[in-house]
Amino acid sequence: MEASSAATSSVQRTAQAAERHVIPVTNPLAVFWATAIGKKVVMAITGVIMIGFVILHMLGNLKIFAGPDQINAYSRFLRTVGEPELGYGDALWIVRIVLLTAVTLHIIAAVQLSRMSWAARPTQYYDHRNVETTFAARTMRWGGLLLAIFIVFHILHFTLGAVGFAPGQYEDLHVYQNVVAGFSVWPVAVFYIIAMAALCLHLDHGIWSFIQTLGWSTARNEAKLKVISRIIAIVIFAGFISVPLAVMTGLVH
């Protein structure tokens, strides 16, 4: 009798403990956001969205070499695509909202995970030698910060014409003329090139990194995937900087 009541109370106690400590998880998104791994996966997926955008953006920019009519028509196309189902500029706004969400989530996760990692090693090593990591991997955070600053500047510059132009110089939908005028200011062109170098580094690690995060990189294919990642990063870099370089050298005027 004694024993059985003791047993019951211990069962009750465990049940209470379980009630206090164990919570059912009903929202998969909450599980995701509650773990470091989940946030890391968010970074990977938002990264992939941004890579897709960056590649298309780079290809679109190359139209400048086809002449003013081509690229200006392309700019108009981006606004009229989807008509008549979508209104003028709607498709562009959908893309903008997706990208804004992606970049916001990417940055929030980056900041939270970075702080978590800094807190995890409050005392630095007196002597620490890296064996496998790369410069690109080690500059993801500060390079990412530079990219964030670049994105703000870039939107103020070529999207809104609010900075970097003489009054009245920027004209909506005159992409060719705006780009030539914008990059004729050499510090601006140099800043773009530096930012694209930062992007190249970010993607050199980032492309392989998302593949690894999402579990497609294996001990067997890792080396190959890293080479492919680097090639894509360099192609994106070359494609982007060709435009400011062409303006600076007078090839496009």
Next chain:
Amino acid sequence: MNLFLKIWRQSRKDAPGEFKEYQVRDITPDMSFLEMLDALNEDLNARGEPPVAFEHDCREGICGSCGFLINGVAHGGQRGTTVCQLSMRFFKDGDRLTLEPWRASAFPIIRDLVVDRSAFDRILQAGGFISAPTGSAPDANAILVPKEAADTAFDAAACIGCGACVAACPNAAAMLFTSAKLTHLNKLPQGQPQRDQRTLNMAAAMSREGFGSCTNHGECEAVCPKEIPIEFIGNMNRDLIRAAWKRRREPLTLSESPKDER
């Protein structure tokens, strides 16, 4: 061989520590690194100074007790080797070696080169087991294990929990350790019933213990004495995605504040 050692000395957990310099003489190349430290400690004992505390048990690379940084590299830099298995012929006469303990907020220093790795135990307690009732011992081969699953689980089970992955990680993350433990059980048919709950519990425990977050540097696999590949971290991430998204009639559970349970 004669060597110059610079060793982190710290008397207890919250005491301030500092590096002290020592010289060891007449070390033979066939001594292990820990035997070299034994020789140093005999000298220190003879002089009445406190010996250098370092952890060890098996001294044959299988228990995971030993480990510290030698010149900035966990376990000293010979691939796939624990510091107890590292022989002195890896070094040269006159070398200057800096010995530093693992540094991570989840691994508080107990003394000198010894750190408290019970955070790893708590990650294991969160899910590194199979408790589904399995009846009495089954007939041999009653549960078929695919060859690839057996091999992968075996590779993952090689993890000895030494903590070098955390020590070497620029983020002090415990992803390699946790992923090895998860891959070990999640790949086997016997591990399937608790797969999602296990993954969730261990992933949450990792964050709770104050480890950092992986940024895929690969430093962990480079120093892992058992050469666990970061591929397993990818496995773990996918298992967490699966745990989060799989439709089920009864929800998974998460411990609210298991720190109190310690």
